[in-house]
Each structure stands twice: as C-alpha cells, then as structure tokens.
Amino acid sequence: xxxxxxxxxxxxxxxGQVYALGGVNLxxxxxxxxxxxxxxxxxxxxxxxxxxxxxxxxxxxILVRDRPVSGWSAARSRDAGIETVFQDRxxxxxxxxxxxxxxxxxxxSFMGWLKVDKEIEEASRLMREIGFTSKVFTPHSIVGxxxxxxxxxxxxxxxxxxxxxxxxxxxxxxxxxxxxxAKVFHFVRQVRASGRSILFIGHNIHHVxxxxxxxxxxDRGKVALSADRNEVKSAEDLINxxxxxAHPGGLPGLHEDAExxx
Amino acid sequence: xSKAMEPDLQTxxxxxxxxxxxxxxxxxxxxxxxxxxxxxxxxxxSLGTLAVFIVMMAVFMIANPTVFTTWYLYSSVLxxxxxxxxxxxxxxxxxxxxxxxLSFPATMGFASWVFALVVQAGYDPxxxxxxxxxxxxxxxxxxxxxxxxxxxxxLIATLxxxxxxxxxxxxxxxxxxxxxxxxxxxxxxxxxxSQVWGIPVQIFWxxxxxxxxxxxxxxxxxxxxxxxxxxxxxxxxxxxxxxxxVRVKVFVFVGIGAAIAGTFSVMINFTWWPTAxxxxxxxxLASVFVGGTPTWGGIGTVVxxxxxxxxxxxxxxxxxxxxxxxxxVQFFNGLIIILSLLGHKWNQARYR
Numbered sequence: 001x002x003x004x005x006x007x008x009x010x011x012x013x014x015x016g017q018v019y020a021l022g023g024v025n026l027x028x029x030x031x032x033x034x035x036x037x038x039x040x041x042x043x044x045x046x047x048x049x050x051x052x053x054x055x056x057x058x059x060x061x062i063l064v065r066d067r068p069v070s071g072w073s074a075a076r077s078r079d080a081g082i083e084t085v086f087q088d089r090x091x092x093x094x095x096x097x098x099x100x101x102x103x104x105x106x107x108x109s110f111m112g113w114l115k116v117d118k119e120i121e122e123a124s125r126l127m128r129e130i131g132f133t134s135k136v137f138t139p140h141s142i143v144g145x146x147x148x149x150x151x152x153x154x155x156x157x158x159x160x161x162x163x164x165x166x167x168x169x170x171x172x173x174x175x176x177x178x179x180x181x182a183k184v185f186h187f188v189r190q191v192r193a194s195g196r197s198i199l200f201i202g203h204n205i206h207h208v209x210x211x212x213x214x215x216x217x218x219d220r221g222k223v224a225l226s227a228d229r230n231e232v233k234s235a236e237d238l239i240n241x242x243x244x245x246a247h248p249g250g251l252p253g254l255h256e257d258a259e260x261x262x
Numbered sequence: 263x264s265k266a267m268e269p270d271l272q273t274x275x276x277x278x279x280x281x282x283x284x285x286x287x288x289x290x291x292x293x294x295x296x297x298x299x300x301x302x303x304x305x306x307x308s309l310g311t312l313a314v315f316i317v318m319m320a321v322f323m324i325a326n327p328t329v330f331t332t333w334y335l336y337s338s339v340l341x342x343x344x345x346x347x348x349x350x351x352x353x354x355x356x357x358x359x360x361x362x363x364l365s366f367p368a369t370m371g372f373a374s375w376v377f378a379l380v381v382q383a384g385y386d387p388x389x390x391x392x393x394x395x396x397x398x399x400x401x402x403x404x405x406x407x408x409x410x411x412x413x414x415x416x417l418i419a420t421l422x423x424x425x426x427x428x429x430x431x432x433x434x435x436x437x438x439x440x441x442x443x444x445x446x447x448x449x450x451x452x453x454x455x456s457q458v459w460g461i462p463v464q465i466f467w468x469x470x471x472x473x474x475x476x477x478x479x480x481x482x483x484x485x486x487x488x489x490x491x492x493x494x495x496x497x498x499x500x501x502x503x504x505x506x507x508v509r510v511k512v513f514v515f516v517g518i519g520a521a522i523a524g525t526f527s528v529m530i531n532f533t534w535w536p537t538a539x540x541x542x543x544x545x546x547l548a549s550v551f552v553g554g555t556p557t558w559g560g561i562g563t564v565v566x567x568x569x570x571x572x573x574x575x576x577x578x579x580x581x582x583x584x585x586x587x588x589x590x591v592q593f594f595n596g597l598i599i600i601l602s603l604l605g606h607k608w609n610q611a612r613y614r
Contacts, residue, residue, distance in 0.1 A: 054500050075502030090500045092493035094560040103490050104501035112483040140300075158501075 003030045004066055005166050005197055006051065006082065011060035013046050013221075020046040021057070022221040028166055033188060033198045035212030037205055037242070042218040044201050045087070048170050051199070052084040053077035078105070081165035085172055089155040093144035098123045100143050101158045126157040131183065149180035156187060167191060168199045173207060185211055205242070209235035219245045307554030308566030310605050314552070315573045318580070318598065325584040335583055337462060341530060343575045344468035346542060347568055348523035350549045351475045352516040354567040355485075357550055359512045360492040360559030361416040365405050366520040366546070368427035370539030373398040373517075374524030375431060378440045378534035387450035387529075394521045401427070402517020406510035424543075431536050440534040455529040464526055471522070476564040488512060493560030548595070549574045552602040554609070573598060 007027040013020045021043045028034050038044050049055035050062075053074040062069050064080045077084075084090075091100050101123050107115040123139040130153045137146070143154060152172065159167050169188070173181045188198055188211050202208040208215065215232060217225040224245045232238055302309060323330040349366050356363045373394040380390035405423050409416045445451050456463050479485035490498045491508045499505050520539070528534045553570025555562035577598055581591045 074500055078502045086500055090497035092490045092497055094493045095489060099486060104503045106483045106486050108483050114481050116481060
C-alpha cells in the first residue's frame with residue numbers, strides 16, 4: 001500500500017506490575033481500513049489511547065510517516081492528522097454542538113478571540129455532511145439533548161473536520177440502532193474512497209470482517225494475527241482463530257483482568 | 263470531506279427527522295429562530311437573576327419610597343460594589359471550571375498591602391498598582407499550582423491558603439494598619455476613585471471589567487476551554503487540551519481580580535488594614551451562585567454573577583434603609599440566596 005501513516009514498534013504498557021500491552025507492532029498505511037479485534041482485556045483500548053496520545057507507553061517507539069516522534073501527546077496526535085472517535089465519544093454534554101466540534105481546536109483570530117461566525121458556518125456544513133439535515137438541531141443545540149446516534153454524529157463531525165489522515169473509530173457501533181450502524185459503515189467506506197485511513201475497533205467480528213482490508217487480532221497484549229483480507233476466507237475463520245488463541249486448552253491468564261476498559 | 267462523497271450523505275444519521283414529529287413537547291428546549299426567544303433561552307440564568315433583583319428592589323421601594331429615591335443610597339452602593347465585582351467575575355470562571363477558590367480575600371489583602379507599601383515608600387500609585395497586579399498574579403499562580411499540580415482539593419487547599427496568607431500578613435504587620443494620606447492628590451486616585459457627574463468612577467471600571475470578562479467567557483478560547491474542562495475534563499484531555507494549565511489559569515485570573523479589588527478598596531478608604539478583603543468571602547461566593555452559575559461546573563454566566571453581586575450588595579443597604587433593624591440583614595441574605603437557588607434549579611437542566 002501507499003505511504004505509512006503511523007507505525008508502532010514494540011509498544012509496551014504496564015499498569016504497575018500488570019502488562020496491558022506486551023510489545024505490540026502495528027502500522028496503518030494510507031487509504032486502508034484496518035480492523036482491530038480482540039477479546040475484552042486484550043488491550044484494544046490501551047492501544048487506542050496510545051495512538052491518540054492520551055496514554056503514554058511504558059516503552060516502544062512511535063513513528064509518524066516513518067519519522068520517530070518524541071513527546072507524544074493528544075495534541076501532537078491530532079496535529080499529526082490522527083483523529084479518534086472514542087468509545088465514550090468524548091463530548092462535553094452541557095456545551096453546544098459547535099463547542100464540541102471545535103473542542104481543543106477552536107478557530108481563533110488575533111489573541112485567541114473566537115471566530116464565532118466562521119465556527120457556526122463550518123459546524124453547519126459538517127452537520128450537513130454527516131447527515132444532520134433536521135431543522136430541529138442547530139449548531140447551538142446542547143449535545144445533552146441529542147440521542148446516542150446524533151452524539152456519535154457530532155463526534156464523527158469533529159474527527160473529519162481537519163481532513164484527518166487516519167480516523168480511529170473505537171467501537172463506533174456500540175449502542176447504536178441498525179440504521180445508525182449502517183450509517184457508520186457508509187461513512188467508513190466514504191472515508192476510504194477519499195484515500196484516507198481508518199482503524200476500526202469492533203466487538204462484532206462480522207461487522208469488522210465486512211469493511212476491513214486488514215485484520216489485526218489482539219490477544220492478551222500481543223498481536224496474535226495480522227492478515228490481509230485475501231488471506232482470510234470468512235468471518236467464521238476469524239472467530240475460530242480467536243477462540244483458538246483465547247483458549248488454547250485452558251482459561252486465559254489472570255493478567256488481562258486488570259486491563260482497564262477494554 | 264471531499265466533494266465526491268457529499269451527495270450520499272444527505273440522509274440523516276439517526277432518526278432526527280422522525281423525532282421532530284414525535285416529540286413536539288420537547289420543541290421548547292431547542293433554540294428558536296426568533297431572536298428574542300433564543301436570547302431569553304440563552305440568557306435565562308442571568309435574566310432570572312435580574313428578575314430577582316427587580317422584585318427585591320420593588321419590595322424595598324414600596325417599603326420606604328423616600329429613601330429609595332435618594333441618590334445617596336445608590337452612590338454608596340456604587341462605591342463598594344465594584345470591589346466585589348472584580349472578584350465575583352473571575353470566580354464565575356473558577357466555578358465553571360469545576361473548582362472553587364476561597365483564598366481570594368487573603369490575596370486581596372496581600373496585593374493591596376504591596377500597593378500600600380509601594381505608595382508609602384513614596385512611589386507613584388501607578389507603580390503600586392502594577393506591583394499589586396504582579397503580586398496577585400503570582401499568588402494566583404501559587405494557589406493554582408498547589409491545587410492542580412499538587413492534586414489537592416481546591417475547597418480545602420484554598421481555604422488553607424487563605425488562612426496561611428492572612429496569617430503571614432498579620433504576623434508581619436502585628437495588626438497595624440497603614441494610612442495613605444497622600445493618595446487623594448495623585449492622578450491615579452482621580453482616574454480610579456473619584457467621581458464623574460456625581461457617579462463614583464469605580465463603577466465604570468468595574469463595568470468595563472465585567473464586559474471584558476463576559477467576552478472572554480463567551481467569545482474567547484480561554485472561556486471555551488474553561489467550560490469544556492469544567493464539563494468533562496477527560497474529554498478535554500482526549501481532545502488535546504492542557505487541562506491542568508487551563509485550571510491554573512483560572513486561579514491566576516482570580517489572583518489578578520483580587521489584586522484589582524484590593525487596590526480599589528484601599529483607594530476608597532485611604533487606609534490599608536491587615537484585614538482588608540476578609541469581609542468579602544461570603545458575599546462574593548453568594549453572588550456567584552445567586553447569579554445563576556451552578557456548582558457542578560461546565561456552565562455559568564458572568565453577567566448573571568455581576569447582577570448577583572448587585573443584588574447581594576443591595577440587600578444590606580436595602581434592609582436597613584427600608585426601616586428594618588440590622589438584625590434582619592442576615593435573614594434576608596439567606597432568603598434571597600435560597601430563593602435564587604430554587605429559581606435556578608427550576609431553570610437549569612443538567613445533562614450527563
């Protein structure tokens with residue numbers, strides 16, 4: 001594939017004595033959809049938090065466009081063109097849609113004064129693109145008044161605003177209705193068509209199988225499988241593989257229980 | 263988003279269009295296109311505070327029309343009110359950010375002490391004001407860093423800092439005050455503390471400060487980040503906002519406000535007392551919450567806080583002027599606070 005957008009080399013993350021990630025290698029190229037799957041406690045959420053800069057790895061190297069980065073943080077991650085739609089959506093529910101879309105990336109003129117009109121204009125455009133055609137909601141609507149799917153829409157609008165090169169979708173279909181889920185898949189395909197990349201984290205292997213170009217299976221903090229789409233015949237293959245690695249003949253180790261979130 | 267993908271995206275993500283028909287009762291809570299209606303909805307906290315103030319003043323006027331139509335009453339309130347405004351407004355930022363600052367009375371005392379020392383040493387009061395501002399900034403930074411980087415509860419840590427700083431002032435001064443008799447002839451006094459057309463000039467500075475802060479709150483990145491941090495600090499962090507630095511900055515803002523307030527109070531009295539600022543703790547806190555800023559953070563109103571300060575400062579004057587004995591003051595203070603909180607509770611929906 002094309003240019004390498006981000007690469008993780010031998011990333012380890014421990015919480016005290018407990019390893020959430022024990023040396024993970026992962027890369028995402030331009031224009032590909034990578035499906036990241038794994039059981040609860042496999043380390044998916046930790047990996048996402050490291051990619052988005054929220055959590056710092058204990059050891060390992062992060063490369064953005066083949067250049068090693070230092071001082072990795074959430075702000076640096078966003079500056080590098082990586083946008084994350086977190087599982088909890090990371091919205092401030094008492095604020096307006098505009099304030100959420102431009103959270104941490106306020107449009108300002110001299111000395112930090114907000115370009116209020118420009119923000120509203122851009123927010124309206126994004127809402128139309130995402131499919132917020134309803135007249136009931138304006139950019140001034142409070143996010144707390146929106147439904148789950150609409151909140152997901154705000155989070156996605158925020159992620160696409162800056163022409164991000166890589167969009168990380170962490171369990172984007174959890175708690176969404178069928179039509180809303182279909183809408184998310186539609187969105188994923190459009191982003192790929194525009195030549196940008198997606199890292200899609202899903203619980204539902206059938207969902208991931210449907211849209212990903214490449215699959216990465218995480219198991220107990222390690223990459224258990226990294227395979228292109230043509231190497232995997234069906235979703236059942238993936239499910240069987242995951243059952244094999246998860247239960248090679250006994251119960252999973254204790255260390256994954258301490259993994260936060262998942 | 264590229265142009266190529268736009269046509270396919272015109273269908274709604276959720277069932278937003280369906281919900282319009284289903285939930286007409288919810289319609290009221292959405293901003294309307296009519297400017298007056300959206301103005302009322304956007305500003306209902308401060309308008310509620312204004313209503314409380316108007317009703318209170320009406321009651322006072324009916325109780326004693328002669329006193330409440332004399333200018334002297336208003337003139338005396340307008341002299342002391344600005345001092346409170348300079349701290350109420352920054353406190354709205356602090357409370358919005360999900361913190362509290364109880365150390366501002368000592369910061370007022372400390373910064374105005376520096377002002378008094380500089381003026382007493384024979385320097386121009388402008389230099390004294392600059393020194394007071396620097397002191398306030400540093401103390402605000404100190405308190406903020408202690409709370410934020412020390413990971414302490416702002417309620418307890420700022421209470422401790424209030425005692426600590428005040429104690430320091432008392433130890434060094436041994437209770438002695440400083441008279442600044444030469445202040446009345448200075449140009450700084452004319453600019454900041456004289457009268458224009460019979461109106462105390464402090465109030466104009468205070469109004470300018472309130473307007474500037476309201477813009478900072480609603481139209482500046484600082485205000486936007488303060489609200490987001492108070493609303494959901496985890497989300498703010500995930501979106502790359504330096505949450506700790508934003509929190510420190512609101513404490514610095516209080517320090518600056520307290521320095522201005524302390525300096526103004528010294529200029530009104532021509533005297534600095536080691537207790538300067540002490541009496542402001544409870545009225546100022548009450549003003550913030552009477553003004554309609556909720557305790558849980560994320561939202562608030564600067565203008566409401568200012569109206570709250572006006573309300574609180576009129577209670578004392580008003581109760582006495584209305585012919586009641588001074589014993590009623592505390593009772594009415596409490597009554598107004600409780601009624602305002604009940605009103606705002608009915609007014610504000612809290613989203614999670």
